[in-house]
Amino acid sequence: MSKLVERLKKKEAKMAVIGLGYVGLPIALAFARKLKVVGFDINQQRVDMMRRSEDPSDELPKEAFQGADIHFTADINDLRDVQFFIVAVPTPIDQQNIPDLTPLLGATRTVGQVLKKGDLVVYESTVYPGCTEEDCVPLLEELSGLKFIKDFKVGYSPERINPGDKEHTLENIVKVTSGCDAESAEDVAQVYELVVKAGVHRAASIKVAEAAKIIENTQRDVNIALTNELSIIFNRMGINTYDVLEAAGTKWNFLKFKPGLVGGHCIGVDPYYLVYKAKELGYHAQIIDSGRFVNDSMGGYVAKQTVKKIIAAGTNPADARILVMGATFKEDVTDIRNSKVADVVKELQSFSCHVDVTDPHADAAEVKHEYGYDLVKAAKGPYDAVIVAVNHKEYAGHDEAWFKGMLNEKGVLVDLKGTYRNKVQQLGYWSL
Ligand SMILES: NC(=O)c1ccc[n+]([C@@H]2O[C@H](COP(=O)([O-])OP(=O)(O)OC[C@H]3O[C@@H](n4cnc5c(N)ncnc54)[C@H](O)[C@@H]3O)[C@@H](O)[C@H]2O)c1
Numbered sequence: 001m002s003k004l005v006e007r008l009k010k011k012e013a014k015m016a017v018i019g020l021g022y023v024g025l026p027i028a029l030a031f032a033r034k035l036k037v038v039g040f041d042i043n044q045q046r047v048d049m050m051r052r053s054e055d056p057s058d059e060l061p062k063e064a065f066q067g068a069d070i071h072f073t074a075d076i077n078d079l080r081d082v083q084f085f086i087v088a089v090p091t092p093i094d095q096q097n098i099p100d101l102t103p104l105l106g107a108t109r110t111v112g113q114v115l116k117k118g119d120l121v122v123y124e125s126t127v128y129p130g131c132t133e134e135d136c137v138p139l140l141e142e143l144s145g146l147k148f149i150k151d152f153k154v155g156y157s158p159e160r161i162n163p164g165d166k167e168h169t170l171e172n173i174v175k176v177t178s179g180c181d182a183e184s185a186e187d188v189a190q191v192y193e194l195v196v197k198a199g200v201h202r203a204a205s206i207k208v209a210e211a212a213k214i215i216e217n218t219q220r221d222v223n224i225a226l227t228n229e230l231s232i233i234f235n236r237m238g239i240n241t242y243d244v245l246e247a248a249g250t251k252w253n254f255l256k257f258k259p260g261l262v263g264g265h266c267i268g269v270d271p272y273y274l275v276y277k278a279k280e281l282g283y284h285a286q287i288i289d290s291g292r293f294v295n296d297s298m299g300g301y302v303a304k305q306t307v308k309k310i311i312a313a314g315t316n317p318a319d320a321r322i323l324v325m326g327a328t329f330k331e332d333v334t335d336i337r338n339s340k341v342a343d344v345v346k347e348l349q350s351f352s353c354h355v356d357v358t359d360p361h362a363d364a365a366e367v368k369h370e371y372g373y374d375l376v377k378a379a380k381g382p383y384d385a386v387i388v389a390v391n392h393k394e395y396a397g398h399d400e401a402w403f404k405g406m407l408n409e410k411g412v413l414v415d416l417k418g419t420y421r422n423k424v425q426q427l428g429y430w431s432l
Contacts, residue, residue, distance in 0.1 A: 002183060004118065005187055005190045005191060008036075009194075015031055015083075019087060019090070019107055022161070023124060025039070026170050032070035033067065038078050041074060043056075053065035053066075057335075083120065091104055091126050092269060093273075099273050101131070104136065109139060112143025119153075120154070120155060121152065121154045121155070124159050129208075132154055140152065140154070153179060153181065153184035154180050155188035156178050157176060157177045157209065164332045171196060173198055174198045176209050178204075221291050221292065222291040223255060223257045225262075242431060243421075259298075259432040260416055261295075261341065262295040263338045265337050300344075302414065304347065306387060307348065317351040318353070324344060325388045326388065327342075327367055328362050334362060339371075341389045356376040361392060379406065383407055384408060386413050387414040388420070389416055403424070411427070413427050414430050
């Protein structure tokens with residue numbers, strides 16, 4: 001075991017986690033059961049909440065904070081005696097779908113100002129291959145006046161946790177680790193082995209670890225895009241995609257992806273990082289780009305199909321009332337960031353339809369701020385269409401009678417995930 005790992009274990013050296021969101025906070029708390037940890041975030045309000053044992057992302061219970069040796073802070077001075085840094089800040093895209101490295105480089109600047117000889121900086125944020133060594137390391141060198149590898153080292157260990165998923169947690173999924181040389185690679189692996197019960201996979205290099213993460217999400221995105229495209233084709237053929245998937249799924253090697261809206265800040269974002277880097281290297285990533293195009297178009301497609309049904313029922317879209325159930329980016333989470341439900345709402349509104357949106361998890365003020373529409377507390381029919389956009393567990397018990405109570409006589413149930421397709425006999429029905 002290296003000196004650094006030994007000193008961390010003996011609490012002679014400290015660890016810091018920079019950025020305490022969905023990813024950073026669980027990591028910081030897991031390590032704080034074994035090591036001395038500084039939890040750093042630029043958002044003082046969030047820091048105050050965590051000091052009160054409240055998770056601002058609403059994922060962890062109060063008990064998760066119990067017994068943790070952690071100091072939450074927004075003060076850079078608290079990082080001066082830290083030797084092992086983990087950076088877990090957001091890596092979004094801008095309006096043009098180009099990687100926005102502002103938070104990542106901001107966090108790197110913070111670390112660069114306090115970096116000392118012998119320190120190790122591990123990045124967890126999802127990035128394109130090369131970002132850690134080509135974009136972050138020069139900034140660390142510039143701000144610290146230290147030399148990479150000779151004075152300080154870096155590593156990369158991508159995060160695999162899944163919002164709202166209580167089964168696949170930091171402790172029980174294998175974690176990919178890497179370092180800039182053999183010694184740092186081993187240090188990073190050994191540090192994560194302290195908290196990841198499932199063990200770590202030592203990747204061949206930082207770039208390999210960066211690429212591994214980005215293709216996990218790209219593979220999912222492209223596969224969902226294919227299923228979405230199939231759904232558009234099957235709709236024209238008058239057959240139900242879920243019926244087709246069920247039949248094809250009986251083959252041993254058929255991959256079970258479902259059509260749907262791809263939102264959030266991972267699957268709908270990460271492929272753009274790879275597309276960007278490929279372009280920089282002179283390659284146009286057509287398959288990945290096409291997948292993004294298909295998935296980004298699905299909100300508009302769903303809205304147009306709904307309007308077609310409304311017109312077919314003899315109603316003028318401008319007189320139509322539509323209920324959209326679900327506003328978050330996926331089921332059973334509070335997170336509304338990059339939710340493609342907003343695309344559905346926007347497109348329906350462009351046809352002058354009146355749209356009510358409900359969600360048992362989303363925060364109404366956040367939705368208003370982000371997308372400009374209000375959440376309706378209690379939906380009041382009759383509607384011309386009800387779109388179940390997100391499969392929240394609260395909706396699982398609804399049956400045909402419930403939807404009948406919400407819809408007018410010619411109304412249509414638009415069931416994106418095909419949840420109710422075997423429960424509906426009389427109602428007008430459409431699914432992806
Ligand atoms: N959320 C997930 O499930 C998930 C899963 C795998 C990977 N990732 C990746 O992990 C990274 C972090 O994502 P997240 O979901 O935890 O983000 P998040 O938005 O939940 O949290 C980010 C936190 O970082 C803080 N922050 C922003 N800029 C900062 C700075 N310059 N210095 C210090 N703190 C700063 C914010 O205040 C916030 O508390 C991203 O790269 C994301 O792609 C996320």
